[in-house]
Amino acid sequence: MKRSAPGQIVKLGLLQTHAATVPRSNVARTLGLVERAAQQGAQIICTQELFRSQYFCQSEDHENFKLAETIPGPTTDAFQKLARKHKVVVIASLFEKRAAGVYHNTAVIIDADGSLLGSYRKMHIPDDPLFYEKFYFTPGDLGFRTWATRYGKIGVLICWDQWYPEAARLTAMQGAEILFYPTAIGWHPSEKKAQGEKQHGAWELIQRSHAVANGCYVASVNRIGHEVLSSVGGDGIEFWGQSFVAGTSGEILAKAGADREEILVVPVDLAQVDQTRTHWPFLRDRRIDAYNGLTKRLID
């Protein structure tokens, strides 16, 4: 399998960090990480999910709605300014207040000239012990999308979306060469010993599989830190970090550790998407005449 096209190298920047109790400090630190990533040559930079706060979905508390912002709003503005300054694309995950009583788990996509290209609103919303997202987030109504940024066509999906091959497929079918997954996932400390390796393994595996199935890159950005919220108590969540980039055959190209702040700057060759899809022509042979059942809940 020789290279059929000249390389088209783009550098991705994944920002893996912890979240402190004060949103202002998280925004400041994350803006600082964007600057450092840009200085290291990153061209498309992605934050972890809901980086502005600790993971408040550990409980259902109306007070937490105060953490939301409009889009555009002050945090979007700050990232737009930085994107323009450094000529970088930024994907920033925000808690969006759309209207009274309508909130979303949203990512903004900012182009390298600072313009707001659009938003992705998380489509699949989890609800599990300590991950009570259905209380906060109205399921996205913008569908699955792709944006032609200055440095490449990208798709953005968020955390729980990563378990759904449908989401990755629908995004890739619109031309995305890289799928970004801002994420906040970790271990329940009481389960870690018995289930931790299996849980993390499944998480990494399913995302790598989206790269395989679609012949595209996948970049997953997760937080670190053991967050026990004072208003909730208990064991909290130990976020497992390990942000990574997978190549077009699902191979791991770069991976961060589980417990320290890291900026992953990862060069990827967009010409490889065409190369891989030509040699593994899965998209050619989809049986679209037989996929109608996918819009059903079950076939029973």
Added chain:
Amino acid sequence: MKRSAPGQIVKLGLLQTHAATVPRSNVARTLGLVERAAQQGAQIICTQELFRSQYFCQSEDHENFKLAETIPGPTTDAFQKLARKHKVVVIASLFEKRAAGVYHNTAVIIDADGSLLGSYRKMHIPDDPLFYEKFYFTPGDLGFRTWATRYGKIGVLICWDQWYPEAARLTAMQGAEILFYPTAIGWHPSEKKAQGEKQHGAWELIQRSHAVANGCYVASVNRIGHEVLSSVGGDGIEFWGQSFVAGTSGEILAKAGADREEILVVPVDLAQVDQTRTHWPFLRDRRIDAYNGLTKRLID
């Protein structure tokens, strides 16, 4: 995550072997492997893809259509007899002659009383150098299916199908607790050094991901042996074996070697399907209102 239900253990039997030049000897050897697997306690037994012959799709040769059989036919009959004798479910992969000019790559599903439950006709047909299947096999017209066998609800997909999350999903949505993939895949010897590890890695990964996405078991049965067909010449294909069973979180439960005949007898607990899907409730949250695009070729 404690076990919520009493175990429901079923033993799977995966038959990994080579193919000799004479079909009769392959059938005899495979029938012998079924007997041995049954004696070792296997209850649902699956052959590799097209076990009856060497992998003739290395060229487009009209002579090879003579390898096909009707279903039912002599090979189906032989397996039905053995299934009845040993009270085992058998999945046998056959080259089906359906009518003059209409051939399929088909698997028959035989219940433990020897009755023919039905057939699955390979839906996704590859066409790659040395894998010229589109010449031989009409794409399946029976869709994705599930069978309630004596020992569990199973789905059967074949080789190239394994790259399609849609196929796994549609089968699991019909209740399959185990997805079987009879397979014939290997390395082009000239590519093995540079690409071999990545190719095999992607193959194993995508199938394990179907277990994750659907919270079910996956059993993949591949052939071994370096087949250089006298009518074709060249380097042939080095089939990579490594048949495996993945658990409901995608973890590898058992795996065969790359170059020797093996019977994998693997106990799995069907109660784990319910357990896993309750703790990782992906099926609950599918956005079926937003999946219409999956029946398109591309969204462009």
